[in-house]
Amino acid sequence: MNTTTKNIFKLALVAGIIFFAASLISKSVDIHQLNIENYSAEKPLFGTDEYQYEAPKELPANDAVATRVKWSLLFFVIILIMVIANAFDISALTSRLTGKQAINSNNVNKWVMLIFMIVGLSAVAWEYSVHGKHVMLGDSASEHGVQLDSMFSITLILTTIVFVITQILLFYFSFRYSKKDGQKALYYAHNNRLEVFWTLIPAIVLTLLVLRGHQTWRSIVYADVDGTKSTNIEIFAFQFGWNARYAGDDGILGVADYKFISGKNKLGLANPAEVDSLLVELIAALIAEEAAVKALPQTIEQLQKDLQAAKDLQDNEAMSSITKELEEINNGDRMDDLEASINRKTKQIERIEAIKKDPKVFATYFTKAEEDDVITQELHLVKDKLVTFKFRSRDIIHSAWLPHFRVQMNVVPGMPTKFTFIPTKTTKEAKAENGETFDYYLYCNKICGTSHYNMKMKVVIETQEEVDAWLKTQQMAFKAMPTPVAVPAVEILPDSATSTKDTTAKKLALK
Amino acid sequence: MSTETLTATHTHHDEHAHHEHHEPSFIFKYVFSTDHKMISKQFLITGIIMGCLGMLMSLLFRIQLAWPDESFGFLETLLGRWAKDGKIDPNYYMALVTIHGTIMVFYVLTAGLSGTFSNLLIPLQVGARDMASPFMNMLSYWFFFLSSVVLLSSFAVETGPASSGWTVYPPLSALQKAMPGSGLGTTLWLVAIILFIVSALLGGINYIVTVLNMRTKGMSMNRLPLTIWAFLLTACLGLLSFPVLLGAGLFLIFDRSFGTSFYLSDIYLNGIGALTNSGGSPIMYQHLFWFLGHPEVYIILLPALGITSEVIATNARKPIFGYSAMVISLLSIAVLSFIVWGHHMFITGMNPFLGTVFMYVTLIIAVPSAVKTFNYLATLWKGNIRFTPAMLFAIGLVSFFISGGLTGIYLGNAALDVQLHDSYFVVAHFHLVMGSAAIFGMFSGIYHWFPKMFGRMMNNTLGSLHFWLTFASAYMVFFPMHFMGLAGVPRRYYQFSLIPEFGIWMNVNIFITVAAMLGGAAQILFLYNFFRSIFKGKPATENPWESNTIEWSTPVKHLHGNWPGAIPTVYRGPHEYSRPDRELDYFPQHEVGNGEPVHYEGPAEVQKTYATDNKESASKVFFSSFAHLFMLRKA
Ligand code: HEM
Ligand SMILES: [Cu+2]
Numbered sequence A: 001m002n003t004t005t006k007n008i009f010k011l012a013l014v015a016g017i018i019f020f021a022a023s024l025i026s027k028s029v030d031i032h033q034l035n036i037e038n039y040s041a042e043k044p045l046f047g048t049d050e051y052q053y054e055a056p057k058e059l060p061a062n063d064a065v066a067t068r069v070k071w072s073l074l075f076f077v078i079i080l081i082m083v084i085a086n087a088f089d090i091s092a093l094t095s096r097l098t099g100k101q102a103i104n105s106n107n108v109n110k111w112v113m114l115i116f117m118i119v120g121l122s123a124v125a126w127e128y129s130v131h132g133k134h135v136m137l138g139d140s141a142s143e144h145g146v147q148l149d150s151m152f153s154i155t156l157i158l159t160t161i162v163f164v165i166t167q168i169l170l171f172y173f174s175f176r177y178s179k180k181d182g183q184k185a186l187y188y189a190h191n192n193r194l195e196v197f198w199t200l201i202p203a204i205v206l207t208l209l210v211l212r213g214h215q216t217w218r219s220i221v222y223a224d225v226d227g228t229k230s231t232n233i234e235i236f237a238f239q240f241g242w243n244a245r246y247a248g249d250d251g252i253l254g255v256a257d258y259k260f261i262s263g264k265n266k267l268g269l270a271n272p273a274e275v276d277s278l279l280v281e282l283i284a285a286l287i288a289e290e291a292a293v294k295a296l297p298q299t300i301e302q303l304q305k306d307l308q309a310a311k312d313l314q315d316n317e318a319m320s321s322i323t324k325e326l327e328e329i330n331n332g333d334r335m336d337d338l339e340a341s342i343n344r345k346t347k348q349i350e351r352i353e354a355i356k357k358d359p360k361v362f363a364t365y366f367t368k369a370e371e372d373d374v375i376t377q378e379l380h381l382v383k384d385k386l387v388t389f390k391f392r393s394r395d396i397i398h399s400a401w402l403p404h405f406r407v408q409m410n411v412v413p414g415m416p417t418k419f420t421f422i423p424t425k426t427t428k429e430a431k432a433e434n435g436e437t438f439d440y441y442l443y444c445n446k447i448c449g450t451s452h453y454n455m456k457m458k459v460v461i462e463t464q465e466e467v468d469a470w471l472k473t474q475q476m477a478f479k480a481m482p483t484p485v486a487v488p489a490v491e492i493l494p495d496s497a498t499s500t501k502d503t504t505a506k507k508l509a510l511k
Numbered sequence B: 001m002s003t004e005t006l007t008a009t010h011t012h013h014d015e016h017a018h019h020e021h022h023e024p025s026f027i028f029k030y031v032f033s034t035d036h037k038m039i040s041k042q043f044l045i046t047g048i049i050m051g052c053l054g055m056l057m058s059l060l061f062r063i064q065l066a067w068p069d070e071s072f073g074f075l076e077t078l079l080g081r082w083a084k085d086g087k088i089d090p091n092y093y094m095a096l097v098t099i100h101g102t103i104m105v106f107y108v109l110t111a112g113l114s115g116t117f118s119n120l121l122i123p124l125q126v127g128a129r130d131m132a133s134p135f136m137n138m139l140s141y142w143f144f145f146l147s148s149v150v151l152l153s154s155f156a157v158e159t160g161p162a163s164s165g166w167t168v169y170p171p172l173s174a175l176q177k178a179m180p181g182s183g184l185g186t187t188l189w190l191v192a193i194i195l196f197i198v199s200a201l202l203g204g205i206n207y208i209v210t211v212l213n214m215r216t217k218g219m220s221m222n223r224l225p226l227t228i229w230a231f232l233l234t235a236c237l238g239l240l241s242f243p244v245l246l247g248a249g250l251f252l253i254f255d256r257s258f259g260t261s262f263y264l265s266d267i268y269l270n271g272i273g274a275l276t277n278s279g280g281s282p283i284m285y286q287h288l289f290w291f292l293g294h295p296e297v298y299i300i301l302l303p304a305l306g307i308t309s310e311v312i313a314t315n316a317r318k319p320i321f322g323y324s325a326m327v328i329s330l331l332s333i334a335v336l337s338f339i340v341w342g343h344h345m346f347i348t349g350m351n352p353f354l355g356t357v358f359m360y361v362t363l364i365i366a367v368p369s370a371v372k373t374f375n376y377l378a379t380l381w382k383g384n385i386r387f388t389p390a391m392l393f394a395i396g397l398v399s400f401f402i403s404g405g406l407t408g409i410y411l412g413n414a415a416l417d418v419q420l421h422d423s424y425f426v427v428a429h430f431h432l433v434m435g436s437a438a439i440f441g442m443f444s445g446i447y448h449w450f451p452k453m454f455g456r457m458m459n460n461t462l463g464s465l466h467f468w469l470t471f472a473s474a475y476m477v478f479f480p481m482h483f484m485g486l487a488g489v490p491r492r493y494y495q496f497s498l499i500p501e502f503g504i505w506m507n508v509n510i511f512i513t514v515a516a517m518l519g520g521a522a523q524i525l526f527l528y529n530f531f532r533s534i535f536k537g538k539p540a541t542e543n544p545w546e547s548n549t550i551e552w553s554t555p556v557k558h559l560h561g562n563w564p565g566a567i568p569t570v571y572r573g574p575h576e577y578s579r580p581d582r583e584l585d586y587f588p589q590h591e592v593g594n595g596e597p598v599h600y601e602g603p604a605e606v607q608k609t610y611a612t613d614n615k616e617s618a619s620k621v622f623f624s625s626f627a628h629l630f631m632l633r634k635a
């Protein structure tokens, strides 16, 4: 009687779990009338997606909620059963029924091992078949990506085989060799042949993988070593956005430097007129800041008066803001900020002027190549044409990731990086596959601050003609702008230069 | 239930009999204790508290990822201005992720795991009365405690805690104005980490000295339990790599506060202008950081592997399969872990040739890891497995180690890393192989040595429940993340709803969050079981798991000095379970008797082949030569 009860229990439990899991899996798939062949990006595999803003909603909202709930339910139920299997103390029950010794919890755990293996592996299979569809976002849209994808597939197949075999062995051994009374384990401490065997096999497999990986890696990173075969496009990253810069008709990207960055010259191109107006700006700011330092005592007086006035008016808001400002001045923060800023600007001016003074250095910076450069908010590339991204960061490390093209490279301030590749699929072709709302994007993939999650640039792959036509609609960096004064090569704007010297001298004198 | 049968034969004697005399005052017994057993409890409890905080943080930011456009009143109640209108602020989100990572990696799985079990087990398992320097040991804990307080205090800072990721890469972390968290929060983070490093070094030196010099008579290196091997190598790794992080951190402090340019060059910051820093390299920080960072993942993992090796041998009632192979693989992992750091930097723009080199060494490290897995499987084969909670968690570790280890083969491949770097695939990978595996090793250790620490037993049924719920939920949380990463979803994103292409993952994100909540709830079972058992658990017997190692020969009631009489002499290795020449299926290391292990190379079929072919094979010579390296006998 007791063994029968036990067995019935076990069988019912296993059958119940498998049945439940299977029916729920099939149901949750059914809900969406899922047909994998018909799958496309606007028809998400499970449930509609409210967050897919541009996609049309396929299912009524209620259905989406229901889907979500059912989804979570599926796994909840599996867990619940496990809970019951444990909590429902079978051993206690049987022992009460039979008056015999309790079944020990070993047996329960042993069976849960087996069940976990079956349910777990089915879940894995389900994941592979459903989520697996998205893996690597379909075929690569770049040439080297094809090789990378085949490397990926080989690794995927190999690791999946090893995964399944070793996990099955682990759970099966646990199930099969659980404790039995009166049984003794096999005393088996080592076997050197086995050790050698399972050292060599992984070593050989990994060697093959790494050799192929090496090949793939080389083909990616050495695509255009001397930089002669490809078109250069600069990708400029900043907190929080991207710009692309095209070389224009001369085919040369003008020199750029972070020291030249200004409100109008966002990429810091070495354009003489821009640099001069930056100098003017900087010097004006410097003078203002120095005046502010001198005026600090008066500022305090004024603020105290304002504070009194605010007190009289009982304007709490004004009072608190004035108090804050006063505190900032009194504890020296304001002074520190001003001094740091003056120091920064003085250095910047000195450095810019050093560049301008030395004719040789000047010539390397101010080449006029920047004049026809085109700066854009979108990135348009020509299909089947080798392109090299030259990355430059204004501030923080960013990372340019174009997942569809298997392209990623960090963008490091102070260190130029690059990536060479050939896009092979136009946006139009991709839209035909993935739906009209589809677009390629370049994402930032290195944490870079508050808005890191929304730092992206649209990427368009087109024919040469289309790209040329689009470039014409974009503004050139400087050519279109009227050049204010014809600037002589070395001594530009003498008065501003002298006033800088004055300020610097004054600064030195102050010290 | 199995413990009931195990412990039934022993009679428990009254604990209160010798309770009152020679007690040190409360403050020296529980606070500034120099007793390694008390220090290990301090590490453990602090680690558990930090672990709970780290987990709660992950639940908070998981809520944001699952329901990015909804608002939750309770978030505003909880976080105040950081969750205006019930939606977590992006800066605070990043701060939570950063502190979650920092807490989990350093505070829970370095100090909480290694600190607890190195302290508890090294003296007890090598047969020493205490650590080489009990005072340094106490300092080690208090530096750790101080460090935890400093780290957590950054939540009270107006601009919030550090938020540039647990790797705190400059320039983001170096420029105080680059994001709010890079202000005072990052300063506190750096101070906390420096205190932490001091703690790790004080502890590590102690562990190494104790293992090398204070082994009892007969405890040669080749008779050390694998736990001790793992702790020894872990301490070596820490001792060699943490100072590098200290240097990296100091340079960062200089760059932040004293105007140096170690990591900074050519920067124009919005709202400030062109900075004067010039000539530094942010990539240098990454080299320094990962020179610690990669060994760090093994600092986390090796103790867990050591613990499970002992737990599996004890509960499978079998010698661990291939003791010397296990030691050799631990050793080679430890050595190799120092030369693979560049696999975190394949796409930083470093020379592609360097990438190639790092790819080769990284894939080599997979070989000893594979050997360990096969040895675990072979140990289970034909065992007589007792599913104690410790054993369940050890099996769970092996499962995670396989799942997470295999994805390392993708990420170690420079070519694939171009696509996978910093995607959710990476999050899945390290949470399985480092996060879940090591946490399971820690749980395994807690359940196994709880009787030794607290003199009482934890409840087995609750333990099993805790295991199954945690095991299932960890897989449900982290397995789907592989697929997200492979489909181009980046990590460290505050919100995915702004990018239409990620829409298909919204349901998966919800599913993951729900599973994470379930996993979080399961930890309540653990906390209840743990804290209740400290006071109300069934009193433990001296050797409840019928284990061989000598810590189980100490009395249940803790003594300063561990053994009441002489320290036992050790006569054999730690794994003489189920010997064919004995009635009992265990054979404690200190029991007098046939000292040498029986030479037995396997079951009859295997032996037959040996009989026909008894000349020494090359492989045998190769391995025994290694084995001889460890015969630095002491006795
Ligand atoms: C309670 C279960 C846990 C959950 C739900 C969880 C979830 C997460 C998530 C969603 C992230 C953010 C990924 C990203 O956006 O980059 C993360 C980051 C991280 N987690 Fe966990 N985690 C858990 C436990 C652990 C454990 C046990 C460890 C121990 C190693 C760990 C270590 C980390 C690290 C190092 C990071 C990276 C932080 C960073 O990006 O700076 N986590 N976790
Ligand atoms: Cu960015």
Ligand SMILES: [Cu+2]
Residues within 6 Å of the ligand: B293, B294, B297, B340, B341, B343, B344
């Ligand atoms: Cu690493």
